[in-house]
Amino acid sequence: MRSLVRIGVVLLVAAGLSACAGQGPAGAPKGEPSSTSVVVSSDGKVVDHVSLVNNLRGRGVTVQIGNTVQQLFLRGAGIQLKVSGGGIGGTAVVESYDYDAAATISEDASGLDADGNPKLTKILWNEPPHFYRAERVLVLYVGSDSGVMKLLTDICGPQFAGR
Template sequence: MSKNKKISITAAAIAVVIAGVLGAYFVPVQSIVTIIPTTQEEQEKYDALGVAQRFILTSPTFSFDGDINTLKTEYVGSTKSIPPEHMFKATFESAHGGFGNRDGQMLTEAITPHIVEIIISEGKVISAVTDDVWDELNHQYVLKPKLPSHDEPISPFDGIVTDYASLVNGIKSRGILVEQKEKLDDSPFFVPTVVLSVGGTDIQVYEFESESDAKAAMQTISEDGTQIGTSIIRWIDVPHFYASNKIIVLYVGQNPEITSLLESLLGPQFAGM
């Protein structure tokens, strides 16, 4: 076989190998379906989707500990307003509980699913709320409407909370629904734990035999509320301890309406974050 023929055969073999490698490399790419917008409306939706996807990656809650492998973004709909508002829903899982940038905060290690509702208008995110409670744009909890009220007649209240009964009366006097959910025999203070639902939010009430007993129990709680006696407590959210006369009240959460209500009835928190 001549030298020229050998070179031709070798070149052809190399070309076949290269073609095979390139074909194998590009097969996954060719399997991706690209949707090309055909109308202005579709183009606006497509552009808005891109804005939503880029936003969620930098949003405080997701960027702190979101799992990129669980992130999904889908189109929900649009308004008839001018300019239109495009609505999207993003879902993902975080490695911890809570919202936003939690640097320096006590974290709960628990896989936490989230839903973010995003509204986009004229290429900008105008609203982004996670789980109906956290404002991603303003980095704060959403101030919800007033707490649910009850239909019972409102009894007069002199404003002084001394025990469990007067606490319940004080809450009812504000027109807020309150009911006992359960009573537990054990607690860190060796008195029963009464769980109250206040407008749908749980608080814990500890009633003592006397005010001096309540004050003694207060001394066992650390300033930040993470330790009671010798026990270290890992709360699922921010703890708030309040006290008045014979009772200690604990609220774990960050609803500003609940904290404002308790402060108005019991005074400022004496321990917590």
């Protein structure tokens, strides 16, 4: 039942963000984010998925909300984000996991080794994994674009796991 609630929350967040993206200036294609429409959370601090997206957009990054995602070792509600611009070379895929409880995100974070693998298993990543955490959101980036890593470090703090 909790999984269904999480999926519902993720879908509502994604729908809300998609609706906000369609609120661009006149002439902007409906449903497409405008480079001039930026929503910033009240204090600019990243605390959850929505404030992560707002912070990225506030830094000039184009964010395309993708499908829900799941890593078996993470219990947060996951959304795929395609990011570009703002110092990123090309387009990168980032996964954002939103958590309801601080204890749950702390448990999931502590379940990762320093190299970014779950402590109970080994994953054959196709590129180096990088895990970041800010309040109730855990961010996973698998790749080596220094622009993405600098951006995530700037808004979430240093990676806590990964290579």
